[in-house]
Amino acid sequence: MVGNNTPVFFIRDPMKFQHFIRSQKRRADNNLRDHDMQWDFWTLSPESAHQVTWLMGDRGIPKTWRHMNGYSSHTYMWANAQGEKFWVKYHFKTDQGIECLTQEEADRLAGEDGDYHTRDLYDAIGRGDYPSWTLYMQIMPFADADTYRINPFDLTKVWPHDDYPLIKVGKLQLNRNPTDNHAEIEQAAFEPNNLVPGIGISPDKMLIGRVFSYADAHRARLGVNYKQIPVNAPQAPVHSYSKDGAMRINKVSDPVYAPNSKGGPAADGERYPTDSTWEANGQMVRAPYALRKDDDDYSQANDLINKVMDDAARDRLVNNVVGHVSDGVEEPVLSRVFEYWKNIDAEIGRRIEAGVKANKAG
Numbered sequence: 001m002v003g004n005n006t007p008v009f010f011i012r013d014p015m016k017f018q019h020f021i022r023s024q025k026r027r028a029d030n031n032l033r034d035h036d037m038q039w040d041f042w043t044l045s046p047e048s049a050h051q052v053t054w055l056m057g058d059r060g061i062p063k064t065w066r067h068m069n070g071y072s073s074h075t076y077m078w079a080n081a082q083g084e085k086f087w088v089k090y091h092f093k094t095d096q097g098i099e100c101l102t103q104e105e106a107d108r109l110a111g112e113d114g115d116y117h118t119r120d121l122y123d124a125i126g127r128g129d130y131p132s133w134t135l136y137m138q139i140m141p142f143a144d145a146d147t148y149r150i151n152p153f154d155l156t157k158v159w160p161h162d163d164y165p166l167i168k169v170g171k172l173q174l175n176r177n178p179t180d181n182h183a184e185i186e187q188a189a190f191e192p193n194n195l196v197p198g199i200g201i202s203p204d205k206m207l208i209g210r211v212f213s214y215a216d217a218h219r220a221r222l223g224v225n226y227k228q229i230p231v232n233a234p235q236a237p238v239h240s241y242s243k244d245g246a247m248r249i250n251k252v253s254d255p256v257y258a259p260n261s262k263g264g265p266a267a268d269g270e271r272y273p274t275d276s277t278w279e280a281n282g283q284m285v286r287a288p289y290a291l292r293k294d295d296d297d298y299s300q301a302n303d304l305i306n307k308v309m310d311d312a313a314r315d316r317l318v319n320n321v322v323g324h325v326s327d328g329v330e331e332p333v334l335s336r337v338f339e340y341w342k343n344i345d346a347e348i349g350r351r352i353e354a355g356v357k358a359n360k361a362g
Contacts, residue, residue, distance in 0.1 A: 001090065002192050002210055005062060006055075007071040008300075009155045010048040012289065014209025020045075035328045043336035046297040047156045049344050053301040056320045058313050061106045063099035064120045066131040070094075074192070074207040075153050077200040078139075079275040087140040087152055087202060089159060091166055092133035103320055125177045132173040136166035149294040153204040157300060189218040189232045200276025205289075223247050239265035301344045318348060322355035329356075 011020050023041035027034050042048045054060065062068035072090035079085050101109070109116050124131060138159050145152045152159060178184035191214035192207060201207050218226045224245035226232060243252045255262045305314060325337050342349030
């Protein structure tokens with residue numbers, strides 16, 4: 001699962017992913033992060049509005065990894081034993097409660113202890129204070145996706161809970177620390193194409209892109225036999241015709257091809273049917289997302305500001321954005337930043353513009 005601590009993401013087009021990442025990293029010339037570069041990309045990508053509002057709001061900087069939620073963000077598919085299919089989203093709600101840092105607290109901690117988050121989680125588990133998350137699911141009947149008022153596979157949108165309420169499913173607990181960080185953590189290779197029977201992907205284009213790209217990244221980083229590294233290896237016996245390549249440790253014997261008439265292993269289609277698929281036709285696959293009645297790049301960001309945040313949270317949002325934008329964002333990007341936030345909420349945009357101009361004048 002591709003997990004985030006927010007239920008949405010900045011973009012929905014996988015072709016933009018590498019460009020988004022480059023805009024948030026370091027410049028080619030001086031190797032420094034650049035706020036102007038970030039806002040240049042964001043303001044030219046209005047679909048980022050919902051996630052940027054999350055990022056600049058109170059939950060943008062979790063106090064610890066224990067005090068934040070986790071989300072699949074992407075839409076997945078479930079298929080039950082009767083062959084019924086559903087679209088689902090995963091919500092891991094922290095049992096420790098949501099706690100966040102202000103920008104000032106985060107800046108101080110970054111200077112005092114660059115390993116703060118890792119240390120906190122390791123120490124908590126070490127003393128037996130095992131962090132846990134309750135798993136809730138949003139479940140949408142398969143046919144609802146055709147007519148729902150927003151595109152349910154758009155990674156920049158959430159499914160309103162009034163339409164698809166959270167259903168409690170189970171519990172996730174972290175109760176053991178690694179004994180070898182490199183072997184157990186650094187070499188871990190998570191990928192959304194590694195699915196168990198009954199779970200499938202959806203027409204979410206960012207998810208489809210990740211299904212291909214994550215495995216490619218692991219092969220480049222860890223080698224072609226990365227799934228044989230103990231932390232990534234299945235617990236059940238593996239019968240495979242894969243052979244050769246650097247660092248292969250699984251033993252194989254002839255025949256090493258399929259199909260064959262030598263009694264070699266074969267897929268068990270009866271016990272493990274290919275049921276977690278959807279028909280690849282129509283605009284869902286071949287065309288960009290089609291806008292629906294309530295689809296608007298700024299609307300859910302506006303809801304987050306006006307229906308979720310209180311006055312104090314809105315004040316902090318404005319202060320965070322003003323501080324960020326005042327640090328190196330110049331024209332013409334600066335004017336687009338103001339327009340971007342006014343499109344989200346006219347009053348918030350006005351306050352941000354006033355705050356930035358006051359900082360630059362001072």
